[in-house]
Amino acid sequence: MDMKKFTLLTALLAILVSCGSKDRGELVGVQGKKWHPEKPYGMELIPGGAFIMGKADDDLAGVHDAPAKTVTVRAFYMDATEITNSEYRQFVNWVRDSIVRMKLAVLADEVGMLPEDGGIGLYAFKDADTANMTNYEKYMFENYSGLGPTGYEGRKINKKVDLIFDTSEYPDEYYTEVMDTMYLPEEEAYNGQRTWDVTKFKFQYSHMDIQEAARNRGVKRKDVIIKEEVEVYPDTTVWIRDFSYSYNEPMHNDYFWHDAYSDYPVVGVTWKQAKAFCEWRTLWKNSYQKSKKGSANVNTFRLPSEAEWEYSARGGLQAATYPWGGPYTKSDRGCFMANFKPVRGDYAADQALYTVEAKSYEPNDYNLYNMAGNVSEWVNASYDPASYEHTSTINPSINDADNQRKIVRGGSWKDVAYFLQVSSRDYEYADSARSYIGFRTVQDYMGTQVTSSGK
Incomplete structure (x- = not known):
């Protein structure tokens, strides 16, 4: 074929393609399906925005690990309540049943x-x-x-x-x-x-260390894919081990599995187990999405960053001491606003001895329950007293894989009021489980236009 015939054939093909197209030869982009955001079940939309992170008043404990700093976070969804025993049992039962089916x-x-x-x-x-x-x-x-x-x-x-x-x-x-x-x-x-x-209830999953991949461009993809295997059953012995010379056997025997406690927050879960739960929740939802032909996968469920947790806990209130404002832990009617240890040794003063149902007390202005008290909550961050000094001001996040001290926030049923403050920081080791630590999950919002300063 000579060059003249080839040029003529190419032009003819271009005309045919253009005539058969609906874009009239214009650059209109690849048209996908119309997309509408779907709020995940049990979650609330937290609009993106800026806030003053850290201590806005005197650091009475003298820890000096949370200096005030203005940061900005993007929009995301957050569980309205802490993950409950019932919800975590769904995860445990799925793992158990999957293992049984595989053995069969x-x-x-x-x-x-x-x-x-x-x-x-x-x-x-x-x-x-x-x-x-x-x-x-x-x-x-x-x-x-x-x-x-x-x-x-x-x-x-x-x-x-x-x-x-x-x-x-x-x-x-x-x-x-x-x-x-x-x-x-x-x-x-x-x-x-x-x-x-229950030692056989193990969940296996893999994830990519995107931070490592981004820092080392020459690394092979397979070298940053990390495989994990986690025992998922909560450690019910925490009710005994956390308190010496104390009778808590009923909580050890009944708290996780009995229906009486189904709506109470799960405890005895390590940071690693909380991460595994997030991976399973994503897998569970996307399995359903796959069964609905044409439905796109959802974003990953995950633990919140420390900044996201504090931003959510404040509920849009700047420089507040507690999720409800403050600086007091009682309402104008003399009722305690959260489940904590209000008086020395008097755990019942706030109408609760241990934990309470996850949807208890009044929610904050983002409709989130128990962002102070009840159980402390794991976040996806490593504890560094000086981290506020060098973190980014947009979506700040520090999670060092070599630092096993992981942040817990919000205070719990056994803590004094200081730990209920939205700016107070505490930590526990990633492989440790406690009778006063639970968690809640978040999911990224698709798009960036939802902000607290918008309509």
Whole structure:
């Protein structure tokens, strides 16, 4: 083909493409679906804006780790309440059930049983029968499944068949064998009850260290992908260990699992477990989004930064001592405004002995409950007394992976009023669990136009 014919053909193709297009040859951009923000269930929209972070009045404790500094944060969603026992149990049960299903599928594979065989075969891997696979599923199964230490990585478990927990209804001996491995040994049972071996409730996930990737441009992507495995069951022994010479056995025995405490904040959760919960919540929501064809994935749920937490706690009030303003912990009717230790040794003075339901007392102006008192809350930040001096003034965040002292905010049911102040800082080690520390999550808002100074 000579150059003249090639030029003519190219021009003809350009004309045909232009004529068949709706943009009339103009640069209109790639048109996607109309997008509307969806407020996550149980969350409140916190408009972006600037505030004075740190101590606005005298630092009575003399810690001097929170000098006043004006910073700005972007808009985000935050849980209206602390994560409750009921909500965290959903996470624990999902992990437990997923592990049971995987064990059932593995044993079914080993003994060669399929769904049509009944019994444990009903729980066989979904790819045990390749007849109904899509072309994509066949390709992934043939090229990626089984690439890992167990040989079962990438294989899909069957979640459509209900698990059976009543021992009298176990379908066969294989099923019984698997369930037996999930409980503590018979010799560790008492009062005729065997309990779950909660050390087997482990959640595995991976995430990318974007900060490290950004700082080292030459690093390979696989080198900044971090794999985590976390035991998810809360440490209920904190009710005993946190208080010497104190009778708290009822809280140890009942607080997490009993329905009486379903709406109370979960405690006994480490910083690492709180992070794992955020990853699971994202996975859980996006699994639903995937089932709705055409629905986009949601932003990641995560722990708030220290600045985001304080900004939210203030509720739009500048230089306030507490979420309700202050400087007093009582209302004009003489009622305490939060659950804390108001008088020496008198935990009941505020109408509560331990924790209270997550939606208790009056919310602040962002409609957030218990941003002071009840339980202290993990945030995604490492404790450094001098961090305010060198952090950025826009979305400040310091989380050093080598610093295991993680910030907790808000004070708790066992703290004095100083720790309830929105500017007070405290810390605990990332692998520690306490009877007075819980958490709440946040999610980034898509877009930046929502600000506290806007309409």
